[in-house]
Amino acid sequence: MTPGQGRPFALDAGWIAALCAGALAQLQAPALLPHGLAVGLVAFAIAAWALARHLAGRASASGGDAVSVVLAWVAAFALGAGLCAMHGEAALDRRPPAVLDGTTVRLDVRVVGLSDFRQNGARFTADIERVIGASEEVTDALATRRIALDWYGGGRSLRSGEVWRFAVRLRPWSRPMNPGDPDEARRALLAGIDAQGVVLASDRPLRLGAPGGLHALRGSISDRIIESLGGERARFVAALAVGDTRGLSDDDWERLRQFGLTHLIAISGFHVGMVAGLGVVLVRLVWWWWPTLAHRMRRRPAAAAAALVVATGYAALAGFSLPTVRTVLMIAVVAFVIGRRRRSPSAQPLLFAMALLVLSDPFALLTPGFWLSCGGVAWLLWCLPGSADPWSPRTFLKAQWVATLGLLPLGAAFFLQVPVAGPLANLVAIPWISLVVVPLSLLGTLLMPISEALSTWAWQGAAGAMDAFWWTMGQVPEAWSSSRWLPEVSxxxxxxxxxxxxxxxxxxxxxxxxxxxxxxxxxxFPPLAVPPRGEFSVTAFALPRGDALLVRTTTRTVLVDAGPESMDLARRLRAAGVESIDLRIETRRNAGRFGGAASVDRAFVPRDHWRAPGTTASVRGTQRCEAGRRWTDDGVVIVALSPTPPAAGAWPDEACVLRVSSASGRVAWLTSDAGRWVAHRLASPSAGAWVIGAPATLGDWRAALGASGGIATRAPGPSLDRRWPDDLHRVDREGALTWHSSASDAPARARNGPTRWWHPGSP
Structure with a gap:
């Protein structure tokens, strides 16, 4: 039987689309379907699918099977929704109950994956093997769970696969509070993490077991690459060999995003496919050298099996990331089809891979990797004919055009960024990295058991090739390497x-x-809601350890304080639609208000700057924020009322106090953490005014002004929390809030993202 004979082996694309739509409908819902309803949907899907198959068998060839097709799609939708609900219920059941938040427990854990070493410690993932000295309720809630841990001030000695004993304080998952906030609970859901906590270093962590398993192998290969090349040169080689991106700095990621190259550094499906091709070449060489093997097994099935084995091994080294799993599944489908000598259209491997991914892990639909990986292949299959020569330069250029343009909306939606030079950079980067850097990185890994010198030579070649490419990217003019940042995409x-x-x-x-x-x-170019001329809005961001306020007029943007360094305020500003900052004001130069100033200035370069009271000018042209300073534009006036120049910085509670006034007379007082006596000295009754500032003095300012309401910029202390007035808003509970001078007194949530079922406290 020749290739192409046999029964057709095909899967309906409409069925796959309906399956994904059903899973997406449940993923986007605020609550999970009840267990009984989810089971009923799965049972209905199976029955409807059987009925659709029966009707299709009886339908005539004149198109009378339309009913069976629609019924199959309905069954697929029900199957996707029901299975996703059941997966979600199982994931939530594995999470410890909220009453355990803040509890300290002793755990024996095995480190999995690659630990993320940071300036203030390490963050890593571990499997709980034993709960020590806890109640039966706590033991049942934590046993065999996977936990994400932060070890502040330590963790440098951690190695993948080791067993440790820790004292851990459990903490809850937080939901997104600001525009652009990462969704920790969703990340945990996708990674299969059930809980998170903090290692208590005061309880002396103990190492109980040596590294072992696949995670230890990945860690040892990465360590060997770093030892051979040094941390700086090894960062890209380790990323492409075993998926270890810990060595890449923020500047590295920023340049990769500017050129749209992040998909090439993380091990992608294209890299796995190329490695699988090496397995095919190896089988062809063996069969050429030993032709009599063809009597025992045909060359094509053997090549397909070798490609699957090699691809699976490489995906394992990469930690089975989603793009690699998708490619392995596609190769498995191709190997099955070749082994059974059946016919299969070119799109079938992709459709089967998508079906297997959704059925086994519907949460994959929440990841950018699923849509970018599967979407890229789908665009290429649709736009490029199957007869096109894959080695033709014209085919290569067209593939780049199709992939770049086709994935532009998805990339912009996920990353809120459109690189200007992305298409041109990919034309150079894809062949150079995929055909030079990746093979040399893998060759060095394969040569490790044979010769240390040869493996080091191969890694040095990969590092040299990557250094040359990286230097070339650095010579590109800034105008070409820029990106257009987008607010959250609807x-x-x-x-x-x-x-x-x-x-x-x-x-x-x-x-x-x-x-x-x-x-x-x-x-x-999304339309942004801006205040009408003469009016303004004030957005208070929810930053746990700092303050940041954004004042907007019709055409201008003013940033008051910049939050702590660790909060990456620039990303949140971009997600809120900020493209430039006209004036940046410092009310106080402490870590909670000034720590993020450097990153904000790099991202936006403010046109004007009022520095904190009592400080000297670090940049020519800056002015001190003190009484009498004034800024006017779009009919809105910002006036600094305190401190007075002679006393600037002399008193600990004399932060810069600002009053923002609209043309209609509405006033907002931005009080920072100025104290009670400053409030009584400056404030005068102001009907309709709002106060936005630190919670410790917010009540005093409100009483002194007779203000309508107020917003606390952070959580109050325990004693104040117990007696907090109901009519004063708090960003730590409600998320980032925006008060409009032209609207009612009730502030609106600055983040429009809905609550999902995986968020804490959801129904």
Missing amino acids: GWSLALALLGVAIVLLPRGLRWRYAGALLVLPML
């Missing part, structure tokens, strides 16, 4: 952008197809 603008891209990529004979680019504009 669902309707993403759908329009995908439709527009699909129209642009239609066959070349349709001259009007370029009009589809107009549908991408609402996502790239």
Whole structure:
């Protein structure tokens, strides 16, 4: 039987789309379906699928099977929703109850994955093997769970696969509070992490067991690469060999994002496919050298099996990331089809891989890797003919154009960034990294058991090739390497952008197809709600250990304080739609208000700057924030009322106090942490005024002003928390809040993201 004979081996693309739609409907819901309903949906899906198969068998060839097709799609939707609900219920059941938050327990854990070493300690993931000296309730809630741990001030001696004994204080998952906040609970759900906590170093952690298993192998290979090359040169080689990206700095990631190259540094499906191709080449060489092997096993099935084995091994070294798993599944489908000598359209491996991923792990639909990986392959299958020569330069250039344009809406939605030079950079980076750097990195890994010198030589070649490419990227003018940052993308603008891209990529004979680019504009240039002329808005960000306020007028943006260094305020400002800062004001130069100033200045370069009271100018042209300082634009006036110049910085509670006034007379007082006596000295009754500042003095300012309401910029202390007034808002409970001078007194939430079922406290 020759290739191409046998029964068709095909899966309906509409069925896959319905399956994904059902899972997505449950993932986007605020609550999980009841258990009984989820089980009922799965049972209905199985029965409906059997009925659809029966109807399809009886339908005529004249298209009378439309009912069976629709019924199969309905069954797929129900199956996706029901299975996703059951997976979600199982994941939530593994989380410890909220009453255990803050509890200290002693645990024996095995370190899994690669630990993330930071300036203030280490963050790592571990499997709980034993709970020591705890009640039966606590033991049942934590045994066999996976936990994410922070070890502040320690952790440098951690190695993957080791067994340790820790005293751990459990802590709850936090939900996103600001625009652009990472969703910790969702990340935990995707990684299979059930709890998180902090290692109590005061209780002397103990190492109980030596490294072992696959995680230890990954860690040892990464350590060997670092020892051979040094930390600086080894960072890209370790990332491409075993998926260890810990050595990449923030500046490295920023440059990769500017050129749209992040997908090449993390081990991608393309790299796995290329490694699988090496397995095919190896089998061809063996069969050429020993032709009699063909009598025992045909060359094509042997090559397919070798490709699957090699690809699985490389995916294991990469930690089985989602793009690598997708590629392994596609290779497995191809190997099965070749082994059974069946016919299969070119899209079937992708469809089967998507089906297996959704059925086994519907949470994969929440990851950028699923959509970028599967979406890229789907665009290439649709736009490039199967007969095209893969080695043709024209085919390569067209593939780059299709992949870049097709993934632009998805990349912008996930990363809120559109690199200007992304297409051109990928034209150089993809062949150079994939055909030079990756093979040398893998060759060094394979040579480790044979010769230390040869493996080091291969790694040095990979590092040299990457250094040359990295230097070349650094010579690109800044205007070309810039990116357009986007605010949080809405669902309707993403759908329009995908439709527009699909129209642009239609066959070349349709001259009007370029009009589809107009549908991408609402996502790239979204309409922003700005205050009318003469009015303003104040946004108080929810930063646990600091303050930051954003004042907006019709055309201007003012930032008051910049939060702590660890909070990455620049990302949150970009997600809120900020493109530039006209004035940055420091009310106090402490870590909670000034720590993030350097990163904000690098990202936005403020046009003007009022420095904190009592400090000297570090940049020419800056002015001190003191009484009498004034800024006016768009009919809005910002006036500094304190401290007075002679006493600037002389008193600990004399922070810079600002009053923001609109043309209509509405006033907001930004009081920082100025004390009670400053409030009574400056304040005068102001009907309709609002006070935004530190919780310790917010009540005093409100009483002195007779203000309508107030917003606390951080959590109050325990004693004040117990008697906190109900009509004073708090960002630590409600999230980032925006008060509009032209609207009602109730502030609005600055983050519009909905609550999902995996968030703490959700139904």
